Amino acid sequence: MMGETKGSDKRDAGEMAAIGGLYRLLAQLWLCEIEAELLSQLRSGVLAEAFREHHFFSPGEKVDATALAEDYRQLLISPPDHLSPHQSVWDEGPFASRAIVSMKRYLQLFKGPLPHREAAADHLGNQLAIMGEIAAEIAAEMAATNPQGSRYASLEALGSEFFVAHLLWPATFLARAGRQAKTQFYQVLCHLTADFLVAEAGFWKREGQAGPD
Numbered sequence: 001m002m003g004e005t006k007g008s009d010k011r012d013a014g015e016m017a018a019i020g021g022l023y024r025l026l027a028q029l030w031l032c033e034i035e036a037e038l039l040s041q042l043r044s045g046v047l048a049e050a051f052r053e054h055h056f057f058s059p060g061e062k063v064d065a066t067a068l069a070e071d072y073r074q075l076l077i078s079p080p081d082h083l084s085p086h087q088s089v090w091d092e093g094p095f096a097s098r099a100i101v102s103m104k105r106y107l108q109l110f111k112g113p114l115p116h117r118e119a120a121a122d123h124l125g126n127q128l129a130i131m132g133e134i135a136a137e138i139a140a141e142m143a144a145t146n147p148q149g150s151r152y153a154s155l156e157a158l159g160s161e162f163f164v165a166h167l168l169w170p171a172t173f174l175a176r177a178g179r180q181a182k183t184q185f186y187q188v189l190c191h192l193t194a195d196f197l198v199a200e201a202g203f204w205k206r207e208g209q210a211g212p213d
Contacts (some may be wrong), residue, residue, distance in 0.1 A: 013170070019200075023132030026193055030085060031125030033069040049078035054192060058184045059199045071183045071213075083177050087122040091169045103167060106130055124173070127166045128193075163204035167197055 011019070025047075034042075042051050057063060076085050083092070087099040103121035110130050119126055138159060141152045171194060178190035 013139045013142035016135055016142060020132045020135030020139055022196065023128050023135055026189075026196070027112065027125045027127075027129035027132060028126060029125075029189055030193070031119055033072045034065055036065040036194065037146060039068065044102050056185050056188045061178055061184055062183060063183055068171075068183060071186050072180060074182070075180055075186060076175055081180070083173060085124040085173065086120055087124070087127070087166060087169050090173050098152055099166070103127070106162060108212065122166070124170055131159070131162060134162060160204045163200065170194070170197060 028038075041047060044059065050106045050181070051057065074082065076082055088097065088105075091099055099122045100120070103126065107121055107126065110133060112205060134155065138155045141155055142148060145152055152168065174194040176186050178194075181187040
């Protein structure tokens, strides 16, 4: 089920691959507006059952790509009331650069395509995308190596390091965005993302993977 994780339990390759896919889907939803083609997939494609299960769409709510785009813009783009989806704003103040510098370092290692590479380095969507790639790499290594070797250990340590550095900050942002969202879709997206990251913290911060303070 979308949004479920195993907390601090061990994961097999299939579970880790599914987690990576969820990170990447959430990244796409946070990085850009929902276009008509994606909306159609979410309502009637392979993802439709999961999105119905989590009540992204209300039966009585008329929602199209235009309505979702307007909500996305008022939440994340349009001043004066938008909420910045950037770690540097919420963690360290609007003029801080530590999170941005750190994210640029990770982005240099990131080979996969991002939905919108022009987004600021410390955008929540970029952070979710990178975590998705790390999880996918771990899943591939788990499937290929038995027992897992040094590369698996290095990737797992990288995942812990990255999560602790760049995905512990969004709780306040997501809570405020959930209250400000005008469509059920973005209200649910905020709550689901927050719950997912709380569950993921139980895995990546477990003993032996505490990462930096």
